[in-house]
Amino acid sequence: MTGIEEFTSQYGLVRKIDAFGYLDYLKSNPDAPRKHGKVVLVTADTPLKASRGEGKTTTTIALIDALNARGIDAAAVLRQPSMGITAAGSKGGASGGGKASLTHPELIDWGLTGEMAAIAAAQNLLVSFAEKAVDEGRIDTILVPRVSEVPSRSLRQITVDSGKNNVAERVVLTPTCEMMQIVVVSRSMEEIGERVAAMIAGTKDGKPVAFGEFIDLWRITNMLADAVKPALTETLNGSPVYVHGGPFANVSLGIPTLVSVQMACALHDVVIVEAGYGADAGAQKWLDIACREYGAQWPSAAVVVTRASTWRDDPALSWRYPFHVQRLENYDIPTFPLINLWEGEDDQIEGLKAVAVEQRFREPILGNLFRDGGEALAPQLDGFIEALTNAPMAPQFHSRKGMDLVENVKWIAKSAYGVPEDRILLKDGFIDSLTAARELCREAGVSLDDLAVVAVKSPATMTDDDTKPEEERTVTLKKVEVHAGAGVVHVNLTTSLTTPMPKIV
Template sequence: MTTIQDFTTQYGLVGKIDAFGYLDWLKANPEAPRKHGKVVLVTADTPLKASRGEGKTTTTIALIDALNKRGIDAAAVLRQPSMGITAAGSKGGASGGGKASLTHPEIIDWGLTGEMAAIAAAQNLLVSFAEKAVDEGRIDTVLVPRVSEVPSRSLRSIAVDYGKGNVAEKVVLTPTSELMQIVCLSRSMDEIGRRVAAMIAGTKDGKPVTFGEFVDLWRITGILGDAVKPAVTETVNGSPVYVHGGPFANVSIGIPTLVSVEMACALHDVVIVEAGYGADAGAQKWLDIAAREFGAQWPAAAIVVTRASTWRDDPELAWRYPFHVQRLENFDIPTFPLVNLWEGEDDQVEALRATAKELEFRDPIIGNLFRDGGDALAPQLDGFVAALDSAQSAPQFHSRKGMNLLEKVRWIAQNAYGVPSERVLLKPGFTDSLAEAAALCKGVGVSLDDLAVVAVKSPATMTDNDRAPEGERTVTLKKVEVHAGAGLVHVNLTTSLTTPMPKIV
């Protein structure tokens, strides 16, 4: 009998799964045994510092270990971390820690499952084709950036002398690239090919030119042959984990690939999906991009992770955590607060529970997950499991395709950041950037309003100044960037960098 093992090959110390092939086989064989797993979204509070995570991956790993300990078939889908920032020490890696860790964290942290390098090679090859197109007079402006896994301040703004004057180019981190977004959102190699063809290489006399007009796309899809296959590994306690997709929900979509989640849902009863940074970024993009625009499964429940210090020690920012929890509850997603304790904070548990009760949260889940792993969570999951058991089929939430771009951004500001539309401000130059983006879209036969919005923002703030009184908080729109192949449009909100530097550790 055909099983998932027939679609799995060994890739070093991990397995690689042909998820496209497996899902196609399931469609062709509707009688084949499969599950219809419920998706749980693990997201987080907005951290006090951009360089410190709240513990989403550690929580995700501990949670599936705890569920499996209770006899529930659970798996996790994680995003491949960025070697140059996450694994270099700024956030301590992205494969959990202590008793809530993967068996081979170094394989994940250092990009040795292969997709980051392949996606970087493919996008950089596209840029090389664009540069050659300048030489041949096909385009005169290169719009697609090179990518790198190791950031460099000097690469943030560069220009190349082609003998016809300098042509501006730029470099961004691999996870933020359009090609990474295409891999995350596509459900077949044919779709990847179509989307790469629709990427805008540059302009000629002000008119956009796509890669499909001058590149044989097999060169790109061939490089991605292994990159489109999710890696499969496990926790130190034997729970299954699939790793696929890109981080950085602050400057990209920050979600695992849709095919990895769909595949996991066919194999397991509960699938924990990790979203980037906070509920204002990763969760917002899972709901508004993955689910609303690309048909991903709506969560049956959510976990919002925080640190005790982040939640309670800064009164001016204390509004953010309850805002995140209530926002997800407003979408009828049962949402559970989880406090990931540091060493020495066990004496705060009762006070934390009292605060949660005052805020009318569901029963909070609290534990030192690095030290205790899933053992800390298993006794606390009665309410969570009950919510999963009672969850109905996912509601249908309509797409906002066709809604005016500014209206979509104002909706995000209101719902994800708590800032009403009248306090969404336009920085000088934004209107020109918007007009240029609309012209690019028109030139390739796409409506700007049909693209899903990627809010590009600081990971440590939700507004221009989170310490301002509620009635004075604003969000300033800065510029617009079209990713036509991915079907996305980036709108820069607060200070952010697509090539941030790692912290020295």
């Protein structure tokens, strides 16, 4: 009997799974053994500092260890971090910490599971083809950036002397690039090829030119043969963890690959999916892009992680955590607050529980997960398991394809950041950027309003100024950038960089 083992191969110290092949096998063999796992979304409070997370990965690892200890078949799907910006894991990557860690964290934190390097090589080869196309007179501008895993401030904007004229280029971090987005949303190699072909290489006399018009796509897709396979590793306690995809949620999709989650749901009863940064970033994109636009499974429950200090210590920002929890509850997703304690905060537990009661949260889950791992969570999961077991049916939500782009962003601002449409501001130059993007799409035969909206924003703030009173908070729209191959359009809101520098630790 064919099983997942037939689609699994060794890759260094981890294993790689041909998720495309396995899911095709299940589709062709409906009677083959499979599970129908429920998705749990782990997201977080908006961190006080972008360089310090709230502990989503540590929570995710502790949670699957705790569920497995309770006799529930649980696995996690994590994103690959960016090696450079996480300083190779020294500030916390995608591997947890302490007792809530993976067996080989360096493989994840240093990008040694392979897909990040292959995706970078593929996109950089595309840019090289674009540069050659400039030499040959096929295009006169290049719209696709080069990528790097190691940030460089000097490469954020560069000019290349092509010998005939100067061509503006730029460099972004690998997780933020369009090739990464294509791998994240695609469900077959054929789809990847179609999407790469639709990527807009640049323009010629103002008209868009797609890569499919002048290169053989097999040169790119063959480079991704191993990159499209999720890596299988495990926690220190032996719980399975799949790692695949790595976009930042502040400037990209912020979610693991859709096929890795779909595959995990066929293999396990509960699948914990971690989305990047806070609920205003990763959770918003899982719900509004992965689920609404790409058919990913709606969460049966959610966990919103915070630090005690983030939740309480700045009164001007204390509204954000309750907002996140209630927003997910408003979608009929049973949502549990989880407070990830620092060392020395155990004496605050009763006070934190009292504040949770005042906020009318579900019973909070608290613990020092770095120190205690899943052992801290297992005794506290009765309410969580009951809610997960009795989770409501997934809602019949509607795609927002075809909605006017600005109206779509206003909808996101209201639902995800709590800012009504009459306080959406347009920065000077936004209309020009929008008009140019709409014309580019029209010439390429794409409807701008059919693309999924990626809100590009600061990871540490939800609005232009989160410290202002509710009635004064605004969101400013700044510019528009089309990723036609990935099927998304970026709309810049608050300040954010696609090549941030790492924190020195």
